[in-house]
Amino acid sequence: MGHGHGHAHGHPGGTASAAHRRRLAVVLTLTVTVMAAEIAGALASGSLALLADAGHMATDALGIALALGAVTLAQRPAHGRRTFGWQRAEILAAVANGLLLVGVAGYVLVEAVRRIGDPPEIGSGVMLTVAAAGLAANLGGLALLHRGRRDSLAVRGAHLEVLGDALGSVAVLVAALVIVLTGWTPADTVASLVVAALVVPRAWSLLREAVDVLLEAAPRGVDLDEVRAHILGVDGVLGVHDLHAWTITSGLPVLSAHVVVTDEALEAGHGGRVLDALCACLGDHFDVEHCTFQLEAEAHAGHEAPVHD
Numbered sequence: 001m002g003h004g005h006g007h008a009h010g011h012p013g014g015t016a017s018a019a020h021r022r023r024l025a026v027v028l029t030l031t032v033t034v035m036a037a038e039i040a041g042a043l044a045s046g047s048l049a050l051l052a053d054a055g056h057m058a059t060d061a062l063g064i065a066l067a068l069g070a071v072t073l074a075q076r077p078a079h080g081r082r083t084f085g086w087q088r089a090e091i092l093a094a095v096a097n098g099l100l101l102v103g104v105a106g107y108v109l110v111e112a113v114r115r116i117g118d119p120p121e122i123g124s125g126v127m128l129t130v131a132a133a134g135l136a137a138n139l140g141g142l143a144l145l146h147r148g149r150r151d152s153l154a155v156r157g158a159h160l161e162v163l164g165d166a167l168g169s170v171a172v173l174v175a176a177l178v179i180v181l182t183g184w185t186p187a188d189t190v191a192s193l194v195v196a197a198l199v200v201p202r203a204w205s206l207l208r209e210a211v212d213v214l215l216e217a218a219p220r221g222v223d224l225d226e227v228r229a230h231i232l233g234v235d236g237v238l239g240v241h242d243l244h245a246w247t248i249t250s251g252l253p254v255l256s257a258h259v260v261v262t263d264e265a266l267e268a269g270h271g272g273r274v275l276d277a278l279c280a281c282l283g284d285h286f287d288v289e290h291c292t293f294q295l296e297a298e299a300h301a302g303h304e305a306p307v308h309d
Contacts, residue, residue, distance in 0.1 A: 024068045024158055027141040031061045031165070034134045041130030045123030048115055049175050049191035050130060052108040053168040056195060057134075059104045060161035063097035090249045091213045094157045098207035101161070101199050108196040115189045122185045128176035131169050138166035156209075160202045168195040216246035219253040222286050230285055231257065234277045236265035238298060245288065255282060256292040263298055271295050 038054035041047070069089075076086050141162040145155055175191035178184055218224055222245050231240045239260040247253050261274055275293060282288045 021068065021072070023144045024064060024155065027144055027158060027162060028061060028064045028068060030137045030141050031057055031064060031162070034137045034165075035061055037130055038134055041126050045126040045130075047122050047127045047172070047176075047188050048111055049172045049188045049195065050127050052111070052192040052195045053131075053134065053165070053172050055107060056104055056168055056199065057165055059100045060158075060165055063093075063100055063161055064158045066093040066096050069093070088214075088249055091210050094206055094210035095214070097157045097161065098203045098210065101164075101203035101206070105196045105199040105203065108192055108199075112189050112192045112196065115192075116186075122179050122188050124176050124179040127172065127188075128180060131172040131176055135166060135169035135173060138162055138169055142166060157206050160206060164198050164202050167198050171195055171198075213247045213249075216244075218245045219247045219288075222253060222255075222288060227255070227282065227286060227288075230281050231259060231278060234274060234281060236262050236270060236274045237278075238262055242294075252290065253288045254290040254292075255288045256294075258294045258296055260298060261295050266295070266297055 035054055035057035038050050038057060042051035042054055142159065145159040145162060171191040171194040175187040178187040224243060224245060227245065228240055228243060231237060231243075237259055241258050241260075243255075243257040245253065245255040259274075259278065261271065265271065265274060274295065278293055279291050282291055
């Protein structure tokens with residue numbers, strides 16, 4: 001005897017990221033503006049740190065654009081073979097962001113090493129002005145994305161990118177001040193290395209989390225041993241097997257399980273009551289509202305293929 005039961009999460013527009021689409025668009029505009037200013041400033045001043053930060057900005061702009069496009073795709077309705085629509089596009093965008101960040105870090109490291117021992121002349125005044133303007137824009141972007149970073153992997157990726165941009169702007173600003181006050185131009189190379197060092201941990205964190213989703217690992221905060229214990233605690237339940245939990249996209253964890261129910265409960269027509277109790281339990285305790293359960297009689301175990309605990 002099989003029964004399915006599910007609830008959809010109530011995020012406006014369909015996913016957790018959709019509610020923050022406008023904020024992503026504003027941050028994208030800010031990022032592109034700052035990037036253009038930094039490229040112009042790098043050409044005028046000869047600063048590698050400013051150029052590195054502009055490259056970082058360019059990659060982040062592309063990453064945010066990918067996230068924004070993925071969030072838009074994720075709103076398309078499910079149809080045909082894509083039973084969850086395009087919701088996984090957000091996760092693919094997060095992987096692309098992480099890979100792009102790694103590429104930028106590698107480029108900056110190579111360019112910084114080339115300048116060691118042969119630092120060029122730096123226009124510190126232009127460098128200082130552009131870095132200060134970039135930092136102000138980054139702080140505005142962080143304020144816009146702060147609330148949504150807990151709800152959406154796409155927004156979290158954008159938030160991390162803008163945070164890295166802000167820290168990069170601080171490094172460039174400090175380097176510019178050092179050059180203005182002391183004339184020590186290698187500070188520019190040091191700042192570019194700092195920018196690269198800031199990028200790598202963020203890229204690794206984003207890639208690891210996105211790959212976990214693609215590998216259908218259990219969502220963070222969902223302990224399957226605890227889930228199993230709660231299911232077994234429902235009146236009329238004898239056992240549970242083939243228990244799986246994974247994430248479709250940000251804010252949409254799902255779960256499925258085969259649940260063995262007493263013959264008495266099934267014969268008395270209490271399967272619906274057991275099903276409602278299971279869904280209510282998981283929705284309340286684990287924030288997993290999209291659940292599918294197959295209710296089985298005790299005798300059905302002999303007809304099952306080898307199962308996953």
